[in-house]
Amino acid sequence: MNAFPRYVPGGLAFVDIETTGGPAQCESITEIGILQVDEDGMREWSTLVRPESRIPEYIQRLTGIDDAMVADAPRFADIAGEVFDRLDGRLFVAHNARFDHGHLRAAFRRAGLDMRPQVLCTVKLSRRLFPEHRHHGLDHLVERHGLMVADRHRALGDAQLLWQFWQKIHERFPPGYLEAMVRELIGRPSLPPHLDPEQIAGLPETPGVYLFYGERGGETDGELPLYIGKSTRLRSRVLSHFAADHQSDRELSLSQQVRHIEWIETAGEIGALLEEARLVKRLQPTHNRQLRRNRELCTWRLATDIVGDWRLELVHAADLDFGRRDDLYGFFRTRREATNRLRALARDHALCPPLLGLEKKPQGARCFGFQLKRCRGACHGGESPQAHALRLIEALHTLKVEHWTWPGPIGLREGEALHVIDGWRWLGTATDEAMLANILESGRPTFDLDIYKILIKAVKRLPILML
Template identity: 80%
Template sequence: MLSIPRFASGGLAFVDIETNGGPAQRASITEIGIVQVDEDGVREWSTLIRPASRIPDYIQRLTGIDNDMVADAPTFAEVADEVFDRLDGRLFVAHNARFDHGHLRAAFRRAGLDIRPQVLCTVKLSRRLFPEYRHHGLDHLIARHGLAASARHRALADAALLWQFWQKIHSHFAPGHIEQQVRELIGHPSLPPHLAAEQLADLPDAPGVYLFYGERDGHASLPLYVGKSTRLRSRVLSHFAADHQSDRELSLSQQVRRIDWIETAGEIGALLKEAELIKQLQPTHNRLLRRNRDLCTWRLSADMVGDWQLELMHAADLDFGRHDDLFGLFRSRREATNRLRALARDHALCPPLLGLEKHTPGARCFDFQLKRCRGACNGGESPAAHGLRLIEALHGLKLESWSWTGPIGLREGTTLHVVDGWRFLGSARSEDELADVLERGRPAFDMDIYKILVRAVGRLPVVPLHAVPPPSGAAR
């Protein structure tokens, strides 16, 4: 008995691929194995594939597929039609199926084809049928069910193991029970293989932040990613629905084991909480909002004779929120210097007068000889005129100074976000919470928080905090 579900009228395709370790968006497949099962019986097919780049040594040792073996093999485009015909209309069954399906869909797309099969992951199916076991990798299934492995990490051999597993479960469970589990699984195709659907049952479509965790020391405690959204549920599911289009999403979906979330009053609260958590947890998949200890800015001042001077100031040495003469936020001295050089070039300013180069007083600078300076270095332009052009060039970089004498609250729904000197102190929904927040010390100046707060001040009601009533509707 072949045990084909009634809804899989076209039959089953047990699929496995091997790759050279490259991402799905490049031609990295090295072998495809397919076991077709339908009313006509069981048929096996496989082929080596020539990838776009070499196979690393560790992949060669793992799979036994080396560069000489694929040197004369067809490219995927050359066998795409045949692979398409073997998969089209069938239930696509694979172990950790998002990997195999993601790579194949990307390869089909490059070949000008689009295939959208129903996909069943045998990791998820094993987890459903045997919840008493913790591990559901293919090696665990081989040992647990006595599967006959002819050659691990070769595509056809691994695809044949999945066909064996399919037969084994039908000797343990009634076909109706298996079919019900399969129907439920393919009805939720966007969940990663190691993530239980129950974890998303209470996920709200409300503003907030979400946290993806991977496995560390046997526990789902490794911070992978922190994100924010005004619609948490939709945003979380979109990560997994898009994994065949993005290598980053594909990698994330393979690693995630647990999802947590924190609801916020609105978008600003979500942005602030996201920035706070990223700096606190340092998730492996977040690239921005990292903690930066070398934050600096240019300070513009006039000397005793009225000449304008620029000085590079660091956040550790200056209260950035309390000054009205600061321009630009930079993560390093090098970034600040490069930006000033670009302004000098674009506005024909004199680099020596900006402190960017050494210069003999009264002599022409090198940029003047290249006609990129108007002569402020040798009297060809007055210091006042050069200073005015410098102020104009810096205008777009000017930092917002703090306009209040003390802390303020930004009201978002029933929440007050407490801010002082462009530093975020915390959020409060009651008088007691507000008192606790105001007792905290001010954190260090943070560039990402500053940018969020500057936008928020223009969007949310501002409440001076010398006598603040509790937010409307908040618990007392």
């Protein structure tokens, strides 16, 4: 049996690294193991590497590598040239190769080197060769193929396991079959190791929303998604996540977790934006940083008191019919954000903080802002209440909430779909008369700031139909 493939003229490099658990964009590698195989035979090499941060205790327990062991080890920059030479021109073989390749390529970039090897992931190879099995982690391969464990969770020890796996499959499968399989895998677009390629094959190049799921496989199994995104070209956008994982720690983490993809096609970009906002609010995926639900949304309302003087009061979205009022200014995620914005307006426009309710006015005295020449004296009669009110309205102008000018719900036409909105709320999207009737009878949802922002732009771009 000859486990060295002639179709890889430069030879093989079975690679494994250990890290602190930190991101690829930091110096987090603690050990590198490389097992080289070519026509001259097999050679092993490994080294500890000194990272830039301490090794967490749980990583120390897993790998057996502690801070004392790496205290005198070289930095990656000191050995970058040697590591590069051992990998250069060889097929880079690793288990969950995105992780090892991503960390090493980032480390090479910091050292001024550019490593672009062909990469073969043994997780993907195992999935293709043994589709009847669900799990393809290294421990599963050890048990399934009877691999001999010398030093698990150490770089060279795990690289040796990959070499054993390579030899085992060459004993079981004909060389021509393996060659075709390897060529296909290294020539394919890079995909997460646990993702079935058929999932990508089914993705359309149309507008819509995509959902990444983890271990259990989808919403129908009761699992919440890892990430929800939108695009006018679903397939290209999904593939872009996986093509960039060595540049983004977030993408790298996501590609290691995703097992299943679901998608919803929409009529266009507006539909995709609306559906994404709705799903993120409802499902709360762990990797989405924006479009999160906000229960404290508030705004400033400009009203008059019993004697006719203008005053501001902070009101919450849940207490108002947003969109149908013409006296609201600004949207704020928290009371603190609203107060800070009003303080900035007072400072920039020389408004009186006590009259805005931002601070108490000393009895019979001028406010502190006037003493600092930041107030024109409305607090003690130096400026009339009317003049102060006019300047306040002018200062608030840039925060004015868009008023809903239609008498009832309207439809925004996008392709064959009709987005139904009322009072800057998205009621739903209809593609036929029956759906439209159901949407109009279903009532209005609560006000959502992200939906509002989408709709403000949408009414300027899409044809409007009165309903």
